[in-house]
Amino acid sequence: MTSKKQINLGQVKIGQGAPISVQTMTNTDTCDIDATLFQINEAYSVGCDIIRVSCPTKESTIALKDILRSSPIPIIADIHFNYKRAIESIDAGAVCVRINPGNTPESGIREIVSAARANEASIRIGINSGSLSKDLLDKYGEPTVDAIVESAVINARHLEDLNFENFKISVKSSNVKDMIDAYRKLSKLVDYPLHLGVTEAGPYFPGLIKSAIGIGSLLADNIGDTLRVSLSTKDIKDEVKAGRQILKSLGLLKDSVNIVSCPTCARTLIDVVGISHEIEEYCERLQKQLKISVLGCVVNGIGEAMDADIGIHGFQEGVAKLYLKGKEIKTVADKDIITEMKALIDKVSSNNKY
Numbered sequence: 001m002t003s004k005k006q007i008n009l010g011q012v013k014i015g016q017g018a019p020i021s022v023q024t025m026t027n028t029d030t031c032d033i034d035a036t037l038f039q040i041n042e043a044y045s046v047g048c049d050i051i052r053v054s055c056p057t058k059e060s061t062i063a064l065k066d067i068l069r070s071s072p073i074p075i076i077a078d079i080h081f082n083y084k085r086a087i088e089s090i091d092a093g094a095v096c097v098r099i100n101p102g103n104t105p106e107s108g109i110r111e112i113v114s115a116a117r118a119n120e121a122s123i124r125i126g127i128n129s130g131s132l133s134k135d136l137l138d139k140y141g142e143p144t145v146d147a148i149v150e151s152a153v154i155n156a157r158h159l160e161d162l163n164f165e166n167f168k169i170s171v172k173s174s175n176v177k178d179m180i181d182a183y184r185k186l187s188k189l190v191d192y193p194l195h196l197g198v199t200e201a202g203p204y205f206p207g208l209i210k211s212a213i214g215i216g217s218l219l220a221d222n223i224g225d226t227l228r229v230s231l232s233t234k235d236i237k238d239e240v241k242a243g244r245q246i247l248k249s250l251g252l253l254k255d256s257v258n259i260v261s262c263p264t265c266a267r268t269l270i271d272v273v274g275i276s277h278e279i280e281e282y283c284e285r286l287q288k289q290l291k292i293s294v295l296g297c298v299v300n301g302i303g304e305a306m307d308a309d310i311g312i313h314g315f316q317e318g319v320a321k322l323y324l325k326g327k328e329i330k331t332v333a334d335k336d337i338i339t340e341m342k343a344l345i346d347k348v349s350s351n352n353k354y
């Protein structure tokens with residue numbers, strides 16, 4: 001996408017046109033190696049590309065070493081306040097450390113950069129509206145968009161002064177409009193990869209909407225290289241699924257299934273809600289570029305079905321017409337619709353699941 005520079009996080013490339021990667025973060029005690037690895041594998045199973053793990057204590061960076069050995073995806077160590085944890089994490093093998101310059105001393109940043117350079121690890125400069133430096137808060141009075149962007153630029157130039165360019169930047173805010181404005185402004189000032197996110201987006205439903213607006217608006221403008229949807233949820237898979245859905249909605253996720261289904265109305269002749277939900281679940285882990293349409297009647301049903309790889313629309317009460325690659329292939333009774341559609345999905349995708 002937009003960034004002119006590219007960094008590598010293990011096998012995942014970020015920036016300079018690389019596919020936009022989806023991240024999440026574990027919420028286990030990092031010292032509980034089994035629980036943390038279980039969560040990492042869960043996130044991976046729904047398509048997570050990179051995972052972040054908090055490392056607040058020395059014990060956690062020791063545990064990180066074991067976690068890294070078994071993780072199927074690259075790990076970013078999340079560091080606040082004690083820069084020594086960043087150095088221990090890099091030594092343990094983390095491919096990237098997320099640091100918050102607002103709570104990291106200058107001397108600590110120098111040491112982190114030396115360790116990252118020696119180990120070919122990258123850094124994420126994570127600017128948050130809630131933890132700007134005192135200088136900038138004094139200058140601007142509050143965490144304005146300009147204050148957030150200035151903090152990002154100052155810290156980027158600081159790493160450049162240390163001859164270090166292996167980093168990405170985030171400028172998160174819990175205010176969606178501010179977050180969009182900050183990334184737009186920053187994207188004009190730096191060439192580094194940008195990590196997108198609305199910080200502390202909230203509980204599941206409002207968090208989804210805020211993230212879709214914030215992250216989606218930027219991606220639609222070709223801004224952003226990697227993303228995390230931050231939700232107050234127990235199941236971190238929700239964040240990965242939401243991130244992937246944002247990419248899918250913008251046509252930015254290769255080999256994914258796009259389901260078109262109608263909102264239903266008085267003309268609805270088949271169980272659109274039940275069918276679309278079951279088909280969505282069935283296709284969740286399918287790696288195949290497919291468009292599937294489920295519509296309740298002929299009004300828009302024929303057009304959408306002809307434009308889909310697999311399409312169905314209500315034809316008479318409890319009866320549907322099934323289409324494959326734009327051609328009507330059979331009439332199906334309500335009770336057989338899901339079985340018939342799954343069979344077609346398997347046929348078209350050759351059961352190519354990851």
Ligand code: SF4
Nearest residue numbers: 262264265268296297
């Ligand atoms: S496609 Fe038909 S059933 Fe679905 S919302 Fe439109 S008119 Fe109603």
